[in-house]
Amino acid sequence: MRARILFLGVLIGVACALPFLVSSYRTFQLTLVLVYAIALLGLNILTGYNGQISLGHGAFYALGAYCAAILIDRAGAPYWAVVPAAGGVCLVAGFLFGLPALRLEGLYLALATFALGVAMPQLLKYHHLEKWTGGVQGIVIAKPEAPFGIPLEADRWLYFFTLGVTLLMFLLGWNLLRGRIGRALVAIRDQHVASEAMGIHNALYKSLAFGVSAMFTGVAGALGALAVQFVAPDSFGVFLSIVFLVGIVVGGLASISGALYGALFIQFIPNIADEISKAAPWAIFGVFMIGFVYLMPTGVAGAIRLLLTRRRAP
Amino acid sequence: MTLDAVIFQVLAGLATGGIYASLALALVMIYHATHLVNFAQGEMAMFTTYIAWSLINAGMPYWPVFLLTVGIAFILGILIERIVVRPVENAPVLAVVVVFIGLLVILNSVAGWIYSYTIKSFPSPFPRQPILGIHYISAHELGAIGVTLAVLALLYAFFRFTPLGLAMRAAAQNPESSRLVGIRVGWMLALGWGLAASVGAVAGMMVAPVVYLDPNMMSGILLYAFAAALLGGIDSPGGAVLGGFTVGVLENVLGAFVIGNELKLAVALVLIVGVLLVKPSGFFGRVYVTRV
Numbered sequence: 001m002r003a004r005i006l007f008l009g010v011l012i013g014v015a016c017a018l019p020f021l022v023s024s025y026r027t028f029q030l031t032l033v034l035v036y037a038i039a040l041l042g043l044n045i046l047t048g049y050n051g052q053i054s055l056g057h058g059a060f061y062a063l064g065a066y067c068a069a070i071l072i073d074r075a076g077a078p079y080w081a082v083v084p085a086a087g088g089v090c091l092v093a094g095f096l097f098g099l100p101a102l103r104l105e106g107l108y109l110a111l112a113t114f115a116l117g118v119a120m121p122q123l124l125k126y127h128h129l130e131k132w133t134g135g136v137q138g139i140v141i142a143k144p145e146a147p148f149g150i151p152l153e154a155d156r157w158l159y160f161f162t163l164g165v166t167l168l169m170f171l172l173g174w175n176l177l178r179g180r181i182g183r184a185l186v187a188i189r190d191q192h193v194a195s196e197a198m199g200i201h202n203a204l205y206k207s208l209a210f211g212v213s214a215m216f217t218g219v220a221g222a223l224g225a226l227a228v229q230f231v232a233p234d235s236f237g238v239f240l241s242i243v244f245l246v247g248i249v250v251g252g253l254a255s256i257s258g259a260l261y262g263a264l265f266i267q268f269i270p271n272i273a274d275e276i277s278k279a280a281p282w283a284i285f286g287v288f289m290i291g292f293v294y295l296m297p298t299g300v301a302g303a304i305r306l307l308l309t310r311r312r313a314p
Numbered sequence: 315m316t317l318d319a320v321i322f323q324v325l326a327g328l329a330t331g332g333i334y335a336s337l338a339l340a341l342v343m344i345y346h347a348t349h350l351v352n353f354a355q356g357e358m359a360m361f362t363t364y365i366a367w368s369l370i371n372a373g374m375p376y377w378p379v380f381l382l383t384v385g386i387a388f389i390l391g392i393l394i395e396r397i398v399v400r401p402v403e404n405a406p407v408l409a410v411v412v413v414f415i416g417l418l419v420i421l422n423s424v425a426g427w428i429y430s431y432t433i434k435s436f437p438s439p440f441p442r443q444p445i446l447g448i449h450y451i452s453a454h455e456l457g458a459i460g461v462t463l464a465v466l467a468l469l470y471a472f473f474r475f476t477p478l479g480l481a482m483r484a485a486a487q488n489p490e491s492s493r494l495v496g497i498r499v500g501w502m503l504a505l506g507w508g509l510a511a512s513v514g515a516v517a518g519m520m521v522a523p524v525v526y527l528d529p530n531m532m533s534g535i536l537l538y539a540f541a542a543a544l545l546g547g548i549d550s551p552g553g554a555v556l557g558g559f560t561v562g563v564l565e566n567v568l569g570a571f572v573i574g575n576e577l578k579l580a581v582a583l584v585l586i587v588g589v590l591l592v593k594p595s596g597f598f599g600r601v602y603v604t605r606v
Contacts, residue, residue, distance in 0.1 A: 053408055055353075055415065100591050106407035107351050108590055111540055114353065115586045118537050119579040126576055238533060242415055249412055278431070282423035289416030293409045294401055 015163055024155040028227060029267060031159045034166040035224045036263035040247040041173050041256065042216025047245075048254035049177060050209040051189030052101065053110040056117035058240030060214040062124065062231075064090050064221025069139040069231045070132050079144040079226055083165060086222035087215045094214020098207035117241040124233035138232030141225065162223050169216060174256055176212065185209055186254070217244075239282075246285045249292050252299025261300040323566045329455030330524070330538075331562020332462035336517035337539035338546065338554040339466070340510040346549050347486040347506040348403070353414040356536030357421035358394070358511050359518035360529060362387040364429050366519055367436055367527055376439045380519060384512045391511025395504040425529040436522035458520040465516055466555055469509070482506060534579055538565065541585040547596030556597065561585065 019027040043057045067086035071077040077085070097116070101109055125136055133139070146157035176182060184205050187195035196202050225231050243266050251262025265288075270281035296303055337355060344352045352358075366383040370376065394417065402413050440457035473479035484492040485502035493499050518532070525531050542561040546553025561582070569578045589596060 047408065051408070053411055055411070100587060103594075104590055107411070108594070110353075110407075110411045111351060111544075112587050112590060115537055115540065115583040118533055119583040122577060122579045127574075242419060245412065245415060253408070277427055279423040279427035282419050283427065286416040286418075286420030286423065289419070290398065290413050293405070293412050293416075297409065 012167070016160075019156045019159045024153060027155045027159050029271075031155070031162050031227045032224065033260075033263045033267045034159075034162045035220045035227060036244075036247060036266055037259045038166055038169050038223070039217045039220035039244055040251060040259040040262045041170065042213045042220065043244050044248050044251075044254065044256075044259055045173065045177070045185070045216065046209055046213035048248055048252075048258075049182065049189065050185045050206065050213075052206065052210065053106065054113045054213070054241075055110050055238075055245065056113035056115070056120070056241050057213075057217050057244045058236050058238065058242075059113075059116045059120040060090050060094060060217040061221035061224065061240060061244075062120055062233075062236035063093055063214075064218030065225035065231045065236070066124065066133060066139075066221075067218070068222035068225045069141050072141045073134075073139050074132060080161070083219055083222045083226075087219040090218025090221075091211045091215035094218075095207055095211030097214070098210025101210060102203050102206055113241075114238070117238040121233040121237050124236065133233075136233060138230060138235075140230050143229050144226060158227060162227070165219065165223060169219060170256065170259075173216070177256065181205070243285070246289055248299075249289055250299055252301030252303075253297075255299065255301035255305075257304075258299050258301035265300075319570070320567070323570045324563055325451040326455060327563035327566030328559055329451065329458050329562070330521075330566065331542075331559035332459045333517050333521045333535065333558075334538045334542045334561050335555040335558025336462050336465060336513055336520070337535060338542035338558045339469070339551055340514040340517070341539055341543045342546075342548060342551050342554040343506055343510040343513070345543070346551070347482070347503050348399075350399075350410055350414075351540075351548075352510070353411065353536075354394075354417040354421060355510070355514055356532030356539070357418045357425075358387070358390065359514035360532045361421045361425050362390065362511070362515035363436065363518035363522050363527060364425050366515075367429075367434060367522075370437060376437060380439070383515050383519065387511040387515035388508040391508040392504045394511070395507035399507070400500075422529050429529070431529060434527040436519070436527045438523035454523055461516060461520055462555075462558075465513060466551075469513070469551070478505075534582075537579060537582040537586075538562070541582045541589070543596075544586055544589045545596050547598040550596070550598035553596055553598035 018030060022030070039057070039061055042060075043054060046052050046054055046057075064086040067089045068079075068082040071082045071085055072079060101112065104112055124133055126133075127135065143154040144158060144161070145154055146152040150157065152160070177185070184195065184200045187198065187200060188202055188205055192202055247262030247266045248258065249262075250265045251260070252258030266285075269284060269288075273280040273284050292299060298305070337359065340355050340359075341352060344350060344355070362383055365386055366379050369379045369382060374382075398413060398417060402410050438454040438457070440453040442453065473483055481492070481497045482502045482505060484495075485497050485499045486506070489499045492502075517535075521535060522531070525535070538561050539558070542557035543554045544557070545560060546555070546557030548554075564585075565578055565581050568581055569575045573581070
């Protein structure tokens with residue numbers, strides 16, 4: 001336990017020092033890693049822990065991003081206020097989508113969420129909503145400046161802001177998953193009949209899991225919109241949802257630290273692969289997805305856990 | 315909204331519906347045999363259509379290319395089943411879905427890699443001017459409906475009248491007993507995948523002249539095919555075809571007169587969620603009762 005706290009402290013220390021060691025473009029990329037980590041944690045709560053497959057989480061990310069952009073652009077809301085607002089909207093939206101999803105199991109839920117993911121860009125382009133969403137053009141937002149005269153440039157300030165939110169969300173997720181609620185979610189995933197018999201309210205937990213998961217992803221979407229300074233329908237297609245799926249499969253299903261590994265993977269692998277060909281990142285994603293299912297179903301987090309337990313018990 | 319316009323939209327809907335029906339039929343065939351929904355079905359169709367495109371560009375005439383492509387798709391389907399799908403046959407649903415999505419992504423990017431992402435036109439085997447003086451429907455649309463119905467008739471005859479078709483149906487319905495009477499169940503599943511890939515290839519070649527050829531051409535069509543398959547009942551081939559035509563007409567008529575073309579994909583989303591909620595077995599699907 002003590003080693004774990006020490007490790008976490010070192011990790012946070014490194015995370016704080018990193019932006020001063022690299023260029024502001026790399027800082028921007030690191031911000032996106034944190035953003036993806038939150039989104040992946042959200043998807044993992046639903047798919048990894050609760051066993052409800054979502055192939056449409058890009059839609060909730062889009063919802064969060066658009067909430068943030070519209071609040072800033074049309075209502076002039078401050079940037080720190082839009083993040084919880086986006087989370088709240090997505091919590092409600094996720095809970096509502098989770099209600100019909102209760103009746104769908106496994107493959108069928110995957111189908112329904114896949115449809116949501118594919119249809120989302122079209123919904124965002126809908127011309128009656130253009131007043132708010134800006135239609136195909138999307139919305140451009142300004143990058144927030146550091147407050148109280150802190151001598152930090154905008155990119156680095158946003159990184160620290162995102163880091164703070166990330167720590168908060170991970171604390172929240174860890175608290176949620178380590179106790180009674182987390183065990184209930186896993187029980188529903190593994191044996192839903194038995195869990196019902198044990199007195200777990202399956203329907204309530206499942207739709208709550210959907211809501212909380214969407215909230216995490218929505219918060220990530222809002223932060224992502226702030227970092228990229230731009231939202232447009234076509235950046236939130238079904239492939240975004242697939243990227244998230246790649247992230248949790250590679251990082252590790254049903255693991256909190258896995259979200260971070262997955263985020264690093266989906267942020268930096270395309271950068272490296274882009275140098276080969278425009279199509280290469282996706283080919284690599286596909287190969288990794290299938291490869292991990294065959295060879296390493298617990299992902300990077302699972303492999304690390306295995307290594308640690310082997311070293312401890314020779 | 316004149317009568318003329320309505321007839322026009324309904325016929326156009328039937329033409330696209332035929333394509334949805336073919337792809338839905340491919341989905342149903344795989345579902346029927348393995349109880350899996352193949353998310354990569356659309357990309358498989360797209361990929362084989364690209365193969366047809368290269369063959370045509372190499373100077374071969376259309377119909378030989380058509381047959382050759384159907385054959386290549388058959389082999390591709392069998393290979394995919396043997397190499398990629400077989401290892402996860404008894405894995406949890408999530409693993410299967412991830413593998414299918416992985417396959418989708420790989421086929422999509424490989425097509426983009428080889429053929430680039432620029433949009434290409436694909437020839438139609440049917441004449442340009444409307445046949446028989448019917449101005450409501452183009453020759454290609456009429457031809458696409460005809461090809462769909464022909465494929466359906468062939469499949470029906472295959473499953474109904476040939477020993478191999480009977481063996482495949484048996485393997486899907488009761489694998490254990492089929493194995494006992496000497497049917498090689500694993501190979502029957504692979505053949506099912508091959509056939510489904512062939513049917514998908516036909517759908518791809520029929521839709522490519524309309525939507526043009528590009529690596530992402532199938533994502534919307536796959537969604538409509540899902541809706542069609544669910545509407546007809548996901549394990550009923552006849553239902554899938556009827557569902558396909560229904561979805562095609564609904565999509566066109568609603569798109570033209572009610573909600574506008576921008577929200578056409580939302581029709582599929584609403585249909586999928588709606589059918590799953592209200593009547594998960596669709597029009598003709600069987601209702602399964604499982605013991606707890």
